[in-house]
Amino acid sequence: xxxxxxxxxxxxxxxxxxxxxxxxxxxxxxxxxxxxxxxxxxxxxxxxxxxxxxxxxxxxxxxxxxxxxxxxxxxxxxxxxxxxxxxxxxxxxxxxxxxxxxxxxxxxxxxxxxxxxxxxxxxxxxxxxxxxxxxxxxxxxxxxxxxxxxxxxxxxxxxxxxxxxxxxxxxxxxxxxxxxxxxxxxxxxxxxxxxxxx
Amino acid sequence: xxxxxxxxxxxxxxxxxxxxxxxxxxxxxxxxxxxxxxxxxxxxxxxxxxxxxxxxxxxxxxxxxxxxxxxxxxxxxxxxxxxxxxxxxxxxxxxxxxxxxxxxxxxxxxxxxxxxxxxxxxxxxxxxxxxxxxxxxxxxxxxxxxxxxxxxxxxxxxxxxxxxxxxxxxxxxxxxxxxxxxxxxxxxxxxxxxxxxxxxxxxxxxxxxxxxxxxxxx
Numbered sequence: 001x002x003x004x005x006x007x008x009x010x011x012x013x014x015x016x017x018x019x020x021x022x023x024x025x026x027x028x029x030x031x032x033x034x035x036x037x038x039x040x041x042x043x044x045x046x047x048x049x050x051x052x053x054x055x056x057x058x059x060x061x062x063x064x065x066x067x068x069x070x071x072x073x074x075x076x077x078x079x080x081x082x083x084x085x086x087x088x089x090x091x092x093x094x095x096x097x098x099x100x101x102x103x104x105x106x107x108x109x110x111x112x113x114x115x116x117x118x119x120x121x122x123x124x125x126x127x128x129x130x131x132x133x134x135x136x137x138x139x140x141x142x143x144x145x146x147x148x149x150x151x152x153x154x155x156x157x158x159x160x161x162x163x164x165x166x167x168x169x170x171x172x173x174x175x176x177x178x179x180x181x182x183x184x185x186x187x188x189x190x191x192x193x194x195x196x197x198x
Numbered sequence: 199x200x201x202x203x204x205x206x207x208x209x210x211x212x213x214x215x216x217x218x219x220x221x222x223x224x225x226x227x228x229x230x231x232x233x234x235x236x237x238x239x240x241x242x243x244x245x246x247x248x249x250x251x252x253x254x255x256x257x258x259x260x261x262x263x264x265x266x267x268x269x270x271x272x273x274x275x276x277x278x279x280x281x282x283x284x285x286x287x288x289x290x291x292x293x294x295x296x297x298x299x300x301x302x303x304x305x306x307x308x309x310x311x312x313x314x315x316x317x318x319x320x321x322x323x324x325x326x327x328x329x330x331x332x333x334x335x336x337x338x339x340x341x342x343x344x345x346x347x348x349x350x351x352x353x354x355x356x357x358x359x360x361x362x363x364x365x366x367x368x369x370x371x372x373x374x375x376x377x378x379x380x381x382x383x384x385x386x387x388x389x390x391x392x393x394x395x396x397x398x399x400x401x402x403x404x405x406x407x408x409x410x411x412x413x414x415x416x
Contacts (some may be wrong), residue, residue, distance in 0.1 A: 004210065004219045004220070004221050005219070006212065007209060007219040008217070008219065009205045009211075009212035009219055010334055011214070011217075011393075011394075012333050012336070012337070012393040012394065013329075013333060013394055013396070013397040014203040014204045014205045014206060014212070014394045014397060015201065015203070015204060015205075015395065016202060016203050016204065016205050016210060016219075017202060031202065032201055032202060032329075032330070032397065033329070033330055033334075033393075033396075033397070034330055034333065034334060035333065035337065067311040067355065068355075068359065069359070070359050072362050072365060072366060073365065073403045075361055075362055075365075076360070077360070077361055077362065079358035080357045084351070084354035084355045084357070084358040086358065087354055087355075087357040087358035087370065088350075088353075088354045088357070088370055088374070090369075090370075091370075092372065092375070093370060093371075093372055093374060093375040095375060095378075095379075096350060096370075096374055096375045096378040096379075097354075099350070099378050099382060100350055100351065100354055101315075102379070103344075103347055103351075104351065117263055117283075118304060126356065130207070132231075132232050132233050134231060135215070135216065136215050136232055136233070136234055137214045139214075139216075143343075143344065143385065143389070146344050146347050148344055149344055149347045149348055149351065150347075150351050151349045152298075152302075152345075152348055153347070153349075153350075153351030153355065154351070154355060155374055156295060156298060156299065156348065156352050157351075157352045157355040157356050157359075159292065159295050160352065160356060161356065161359065161360070163290065163292075165360075168365035192217050195216045195217075195218065195231060195232070
């Protein structure tokens with residue numbers, strides 16, 4: 001039997017394959033269930049780290065600046081992501097504020113901080129302290145980080161309010177748009193490759 | 199169809215956290231590389247998926263019946279549910295936004311309930327039918343899962359923004375809590391379902407498939 005390092009198992013149907021080396025734009029599919037087995041990774045550690053630092057800046061922008069400002073008869077109101085979490089926290093529905101905070105703010109920032117920590121050490125070809133812990137948390141956080149949903153939600157809110165108020169999209173909204181795209185790129189499943197290269 | 203060898207036949211197991219192929223000869227409980235717990239199949243997958251799904255289904259009723267927000271204009275308050283929000287947009291001519299909200303808030307959870315029930319029933323009945331398509335259906339359920347959070351975020355932002363004291367004021371209502379719980383529990387249900395169960399029956403009785411095919415062709 002081949003060395004187990006050279007084998008890959010389909011997570012959707014348990015089929016076993018030998019790993020292959022891919023070139024750009026290639027991916028391998030399971031012949032049995034059609035799931036993606038391997039995908040070519042186009043990002044080097046340096047590129048991924050650079051994008052993560054950019055994403056951290058965007059996260060700060062998205063959280064410090066208001067997502068949008070509205071005005072009614074001369075009175076202006078603006079809200080940041082945190083304000084919208086607070087708006088949910090009043091009364092008996094506080095729990096949903098926690099879910100929203102995790103999905104929009106907490107999970108993404110933890111993903112970014114863990115990535116910077118792990119990739120910073122990966123630059124000098126070593127595993128960071130707590131590497132196992134960080135990598136497992138990156139896996140656990142991924143499904144709960146919902147920036148792209150958050151961005152679409154903000155867009156729907158803009159259109160919803162534009163019907164009867166004057167709405168001005170803020171810096172936070174633009175930062176959120178770019179941030180959601182960058183996070184999809186850098187925090188995907190392909191970070192598992194770090195296990196193989198370090 | 200000729201299937202590649204199964205990990206369980208080769209005494210191998212996939213680590214769900216780091217994708218390592220683990221040798222199960224010594225029955226390790228944890229992945230030697232990342233330390234995540236190893237199981238050949240997700241523990242109690244069917245029972246857990248049913249439990250999470252019924253919980254979500256129970257919350258789906260108040261999520262749709264209770265108001266999700268209250269809009270106060272010049273002292274006159276009006277509650278709105280998710281469906282009334284969709285209808286309002288539709289009536290105002292914004293059919294595209296109405297469609298986005300309808301798909302994210304009502305269709306997606308509905309599709310997830312139907313798809314998961316179908317997947318669970320077919321595994322219970324040890325069905326051999328359309329395994330590949332059922333695997334694809336599972337992946338689809340996983341992908342659409344979190345888009346239902348959309349409405350929670352819309353209500354949060356709108357409620358945070360529209361605070362003009364007596365002129366206009368929007369507040370979230372209990373419906374949104376139940377709605378968020380539906381999303382969380384359907385996500386947990388999808389995560390606890392083990393798609394490998396779809397293929398297990400086929401592996402155990404490979405000759406059955408031909409019999410089934412013959413039956414189907416008659």
